[in-house]
Amino acid sequence: NKDLTPPGAKPDALKYGHEYNLGLTLMASPIFFTETQYLDEAARKELKAVLQPYKAQREQMYAGYVFAIGNKPDNGSWTGFQNYDPQTGNGYLTVFRELHNQEVSAEITLNFYPPGTQLEFTDLLNGNTRNVTLDGERRAAFMIPQAPGFQFIKVRRF
Numbered sequence: 001n002k003d004l005t006p007p008g009a010k011p012d013a014l015k016y017g018h019e020y021n022l023g024l025t026l027m028a029s030p031i032f033f034t035e036t037q038y039l040d041e042a043a044r045k046e047l048k049a050v051l052q053p054y055k056a057q058r059e060q061m062y063a064g065y066v067f068a069i070g071n072k073p074d075n076g077s078w079t080g081f082q083n084y085d086p087q088t089g090n091g092y093l094t095v096f097r098e099l100h101n102q103e104v105s106a107e108i109t110l111n112f113y114p115p116g117t118q119l120e121f122t123d124l125l126n127g128n129t130r131n132v133t134l135d136g137e138r139r140a141a142f143m144i145p146q147a148p149g150f151q152f153i154k155v156r157r158f
Contacts, residue, residue, distance in 0.1 A: 012075060012099050016148050019046040023150040026054055026094050027066045027081040053124035053152060057092065064091050070108045075099055077105035078142070080150075086112075089157040093121075097144040107139040114138070118158040125152050 018039075031065050036044055064083035071077035083092040095108065115136045122129045132140045135156070144151060 091154040096150045099148040105143040120156040122154040
């Protein structure tokens with residue numbers, strides 16, 4: 001993959017929203033320093049929608065180990081992180097569709113689970129749950145309609 005920002009061009013960082021940028025830090029035990037009084041109400045609402053489910057899950061997340069998944073971030077990839085707890089076989093995913101990615105869906109290989117493993121994915125940002133069976137390459141399908149976008153998913157092994 002190549003960098004999609006031409007030399008001398010303005011970076012796209014400001015085109016990624018507050019929710020997306022906060023999502024990038026979730027697997028890194030974020031310490032959230034910001035002066036929210038300088039943010040408008042819409043920005044505060046976006047951040048709250050991510051922080052509430054994160055706070056409810058963070059203790060369980062601390063039991064897991066974090067690994068990169070998907071493609072190398074290059075402003076046009078599907079990328080993310082997998083948090084895996086070897087004691088339970090459960091974990092978390094943050095999956096990102098970057099700004100210049102034209103694909104509404106992608107298959108991403110997960111670590112530690114053999115082909116055919118059945119998992120339950122719960123999107124912690126909207127509450128939707130779906131059952132997934134990993135294919136022969138240990139891949140799961142993801143869909144994010146708008147770029148940039150991300151999902152924060154709780155993974156439970158059947």
